[in-house]
Amino acid sequence: MTVTDQAIEKIKEMIVRGTLQPGSRLAAEAELADQLGLSRSSLREAVRALTAMRILVTKQGDGTFVSGLEPHLLLEAMTFAADVSHGHTARQLLQVRRLLEPPAVALAAGRLTDRQLAELRGVLDRCATAATIEEFIDLDIEFHRTIADSVGNPVLSTLLGILSTHTQRLRIVRGAIPPPPAGDARTTTPREQAHREHEAIWRALLARDAHLAAGAAAVHVAAVEDWLADGTPIDSAPLDTITPGRSEP
CATH class of the missing domain: 1.20.120.530 (GntR ligand-binding domain-like)
Structure with missing residues (x-):
């Protein structure tokens, strides 16, 4: 497991334990990195990854927050x-x-x-x-x-x-x-x-x-x-025809 993966797991663990609730604001970068025993660069990468997963939400000028964690999102x-x-x-x-x-x-x-x-x-x-x-x-x-x-x-x-x-x-x-x-x-x-x-x-x-x-x-x-x-490669043939019994979704 990479250092960034470890950082991701530590933040996720805080959310699972309830230390971080949906909608709560994360501590400042330096403070959180020290709390989790991470470098600031590793923490930054983890936050980026969790933001892409919609677990975290970054608000410009306001900080990083735990998302609402709605399953469909x-x-x-x-x-x-x-x-x-x-x-x-x-x-x-x-x-x-x-x-x-x-x-x-x-x-x-x-x-x-x-x-x-x-x-x-x-x-x-x-x-x-x-x-x-x-x-x-x-x-x-x-x-x-x-x-x-x-x-x-x-x-x-x-x-x-x-x-x-x-x-x-x-x-x-x-x-x-x-x-x-x-x-x-x-x-x-x-x-x-x-x-x-x-x-x-x-x-x-x-x-x-x-x-x-x-x-x-x-x-x-x-x-x-x-x-x-039938194994026909996708994108390999015309748009306007198909054999009987076949369909687009």
Whole structure:
């Protein structure tokens, strides 16, 4: 363990023990370094690392404080890992998403208000006419986020957002498998396939059918898993085509 890692662990230990409470201000650098038996440079590096993890918050001219330590905020540090995931790692993230999202959608079936269902309908209608793939994915994210947020668990919402980030979705679509031979009527675009799956989820939610909603969500995520299982490199093919049974997230 490096000196900086030791410094990080010492500060974290103070937080775990309750010596430092959420929102409390850290002692001045020289005082804290002496208290922990650290050099000021090691302490500085540890503070930078813990700030990046959202465990600490630095306020210009006011000092360094322990953050609120809300789990959903701390989890956001994982977003970068999802953004840069490739191959086997990307598939593992999707497997976790498949474990979490269907039950979340099932819970949402009993909690979405009529207003939220109408908002989801509006999102789907805009998806159908989105001018670019980037706009479509923005709406796709809004669709899934609205459903997850209705459950009322910010940790769950954050985890689901991390498991399928904007960057990851774009990369998956850009890795779409090249189209079948010309004239093959089975060809469908990723947007069309994803839109059908979104519609199936919405219809189940509208019917307040938790089991059907969970099944539609599972099919939606499994379609992406199935495509990635083919091993086609991400970002290797056109945006506008995908083989039947495959989908963007």
